[in-house]
Each structure stands twice: as C-alpha cells, then as structure tokens.
Amino acid sequence: xxxxxxxxxxxxxxxxxxxxxxxxxxxxxxxxxxxxxxxxxxxxxxxxxxxxxxxxxxxxxxxxxxxxxxxxxxxxxxxxxxxxxxxxxxxxxxxxxxxxxxxxxxxxxxxxxxxxxxxxxxxxxxxxxxxxxxxxxxxxxxxxxxxxxxxxxxxxxxxxxxxxxxxxxxxxxxxxxxxxxxxxx
Numbered sequence: 001x002x003x004x005x006x007x008x009x010x011x012x013x014x015x016x017x018x019x020x021x022x023x024x025x026x027x028x029x030x031x032x033x034x035x036x037x038x039x040x041x042x043x044x045x046x047x048x049x050x051x052x053x054x055x056x057x058x059x060x061x062x063x064x065x066x067x068x069x070x071x072x073x074x075x076x077x078x079x080x081x082x083x084x085x086x087x088x089x090x091x092x093x094x095x096x097x098x099x100x101x102x103x104x105x106x107x108x109x110x111x112x113x114x115x116x117x118x119x120x121x122x123x124x125x126x127x128x129x130x131x132x133x134x135x136x137x138x139x140x141x142x143x144x145x146x147x148x149x150x151x152x153x154x155x156x157x158x159x160x161x162x163x164x165x166x167x168x169x170x171x172x173x174x175x176x177x178x179x180x181x182x183x184x185x
Contacts, residue, residue: 026153029145030160036138038092044139045161046129048146049119052154071102072114081127088118096167104166111162 033044076084076099087099094100103114122128135143146154176182 023153026149026157029142029157032142033161038089040136040139041092042088043135044142045115047143068110069106069114073117077125084127091165094165094167100167104168108159108163112158115162
C-alpha cells in the first residue's frame with residue numbers, strides 16, 4: 001500500500017512539474033536535478049544557496065512561518081552533524097521518518113524556508129560540506145543552468161525541488177479521469 005501511495009505521489013509530482021515550471025529551460029534543469037543521486041542533490045542545493053542566498057532571502061522567509069516547523073528549525077540544529085546529514089538525506093529521498101514527515105507536511109514556502117535556514121547554518125549549526133569535496137560535472141552543469149534562469153524561474157525551480165522532498169501520507173483527490181465520475185456539489 002505504501003509503495004502504491006508513493007508511486008501515485010511521484011506521478012502526481014511529475015505531472016505537476018510540467019505545469020508549475022515556466023519555461024522549457026527551467027523544466028530541463030529540473031529533469032537534470034531529478035536524475036542526480038541524493039548526495040549530489042544536497043551538494044547542488046548547497047551551491048545554489050551559497051551563490052544565490054542573498055537573492056533567495058526575500059522569496060522564502062518573507063512568505064513563510066518558521067513557527068510551523070519547530071522540529072526542522074529548532075530540534076534539528078541540536079543534532080550531531082552525522083544525524084543532520086542523515087535527516088537531510090531522508091528528506092531528499094522522501095523516506096517515511098519523523099523529520100521527513102514533518103517536512104512533507106509543510107507548505108512549499110515553509111519547505112523553502114527550511115532549506116534556507118539549513119543553508120544559512122551550514123558550517124555553524126548545520127553540518128558543512130567536506131572541505132575536500134569536488135562536485136561531479138552534472139552538479140556544475142546544473143548550477144550553470146540555474147544561474148542562467150531569470151530570478152522568478154529560479155524561485156519556481158527551487159519551489160518545485162522543495163515540494164518533491166519529504167514524506168506525506170496525504171493522498172491526492174482522484175481526478176474525474178481516474179474515477180470516471182463527475183464531482184457533485
């Protein structure tokens with residue numbers, strides 16, 4: 001049952017990504033990002049926030065409520081670096097864990113806020129990138145593609161990436177095409 005729910009969610013997200021992203025270039029960057037492994041996705045997010053952090057600030061925190069995510073924006077910072085990294089991986093992979101569920105329950109702007117706060121804490125209250133880390137070519141290529149996007153496209157891309165993560169037990173309402181029935185008032 002759980003695999004079926006996740007598979008349905010993946011299909012829903014995949015179709016959502018086609019409608020929420022504004023340009024073909026943005027969609028191409030999203031596809032490239034989706035093909036990365038977990039640690040490469042985390043590295044790319046790190047580099048995006050490192051390069052664009054100041055410009056992302058007004059788009060995420062101003063439209064979010066940090067008090068809705070105490071587990072992710074409070075307790076998380078008290079954990080060891082290894083535990084933080086494990087939680088980030090769980091969130092990226094959409095695993096059914098306490099932190100991933102807390103993340104999956106958030107609205108997209110609050111999900112962006114979580115990544116923004118984690119990026120701001122990197123090297124201080126959040127585990128940092130290893131000093132000797134060398135990004136693979138696909139990360140550098142993705143970052144270059146993101147930098148070429150307009151600001152609004154960058155935010156749309158980050159919002160779509162953020163909503164792909166986390167675990168949720170909430171099932172989407174079946175469409176008319178899926179049920180064969182029309183909705184009634």
